[in-house]
Amino acid sequence: MGVRGEDQINSMDKLRKVAEALSRNGFKAIYAENREEAARIILESISPTESVGVGGSSTIRELGLIEKLVERGNKVIHHWKKGMSEEEVLEALRGEINSDVFLTSSNAVTMDGKLVNKDMIGNRVAAMIFGPKRVFVVVGVNKIVEDVKEALERIERVAAPLNAKRLGVKTPCVETGYCTDCDSPDRICRVTTIIERRPSRTDLTVVLVNENLGY
Numbered sequence: 001m002g003v004r005g006e007d008q009i010n011s012m013d014k015l016r017k018v019a020e021a022l023s024r025n026g027f028k029a030i031y032a033e034n035r036e037e038a039a040r041i042i043l044e045s046i047s048p049t050e051s052v053g054v055g056g057s058s059t060i061r062e063l064g065l066i067e068k069l070v071e072r073g074n075k076v077i078h079h080w081k082k083g084m085s086e087e088e089v090l091e092a093l094r095g096e097i098n099s100d101v102f103l104t105s106s107n108a109v110t111m112d113g114k115l116v117n118k119d120m121i122g123n124r125v126a127a128m129i130f131g132p133k134r135v136f137v138v139v140g141v142n143k144i145v146e147d148v149k150e151a152l153e154r155i156e157r158v159a160a161p162l163n164a165k166r167l168g169v170k171t172p173c174v175e176t177g178y179c180t181d182c183d184s185p186d187r188i189c190r191v192t193t194i195i196e197r198r199p200s201r202t203d204l205t206v207v208l209v210n211e212n213l214g215y
Contacts (some may be wrong), residue, residue, distance in 0.1 A: 008083075011076070012110075012210055015141060016031065016146055018110075019031055019208055021111060021113030022109075022113040023111050025112075025114070025196065025197045026166040027113065027205070027206050028169070029205070029206050029208060030206070031208050032207055032208065032209045033210050034209065034211050035207075035211055038063060039063040041207060042063075042103070043065070043069070043208065045136070045205075046101050048074055049074075050100065051073065051099045051101070052077070052093060052101045052102075052103060053076075053078065053097065053099030053132060053157055054066060054080075054104070054191060055096060055102065055103065055105075055123065055124040057104045057122060058105075058123070058166070058213075059213045060103045060104065060138060060148060061080075062213055062214065069153065071158055071181060077092055077095040077099055078092060079092035081164050084123065093121065093123045096123060096132075097126060097132065099131075099132050100132065101133065101134045101135070102127045102128070102135045103136050103138070104124050104135070104136075104137055104138075105137060105138050105139060105143070106128075106143065106206075107151070107154065107159045107207065107215075108142055108144075108150075108151035108154045108159075109144055109145070110145055110146065110150075110151055111145070112147070113208070114151070114195065115128070115137065115193075115195040116151035116155070116192075116194050117155075117192070117195075118155050118159070118160065118188075118189040118190075118193075120191070122191040125191060125193040128195065129195065129199045129202065130199060130201060130202055132202075133203065134204075135202055135205070137206045138207045139207065139213075140211055140212050140213030141210055154190060156178060156189075157177070157178045157212060159187050159215045161173040161179070164186075167188065169186035169188060170184065170186050171184045206208050
């Protein structure tokens, strides 16, 4: 879903301020007007000979990057493939972390340039912190929040319930639409990370998109 009119001007200003904050925190920050521009920027930044790992991200898939990368010959490793056995999924998860380039999104990004996430397995946040040579985190304007408190609230009321529903798990938030800090065996919120500064051994670029993307 795009952003239009006065809201578009406000969102552009917000993204530029976030980009400045991310840069102060040591991240590379790139602004893209829409998903097409974001996809182009990322494709131009990846060599056809590099392996690419893709985390469990609806945002990356909305950009059509997997298809574009495969079409031009990149080795793409991702675990969202139908019919995969548990062993194949685990192999893919480990392969993503060891890839040359890792593509993912963040549940929320704060106005002072922090990346806030909750994971079930931890593979996504692990790869964001260390493993791949380069990481691209693609973030739509809908995921920009004021601070860490608001980021966690966004995850509990937006990202977690929608992801739990997508995964088809049986957690209370699927029914209620908000987190109740459940003790369900299907609980998807098991690992919480706040990346306050760029991890010192990771080349991490945040691509800020002036469009609503993902959960």
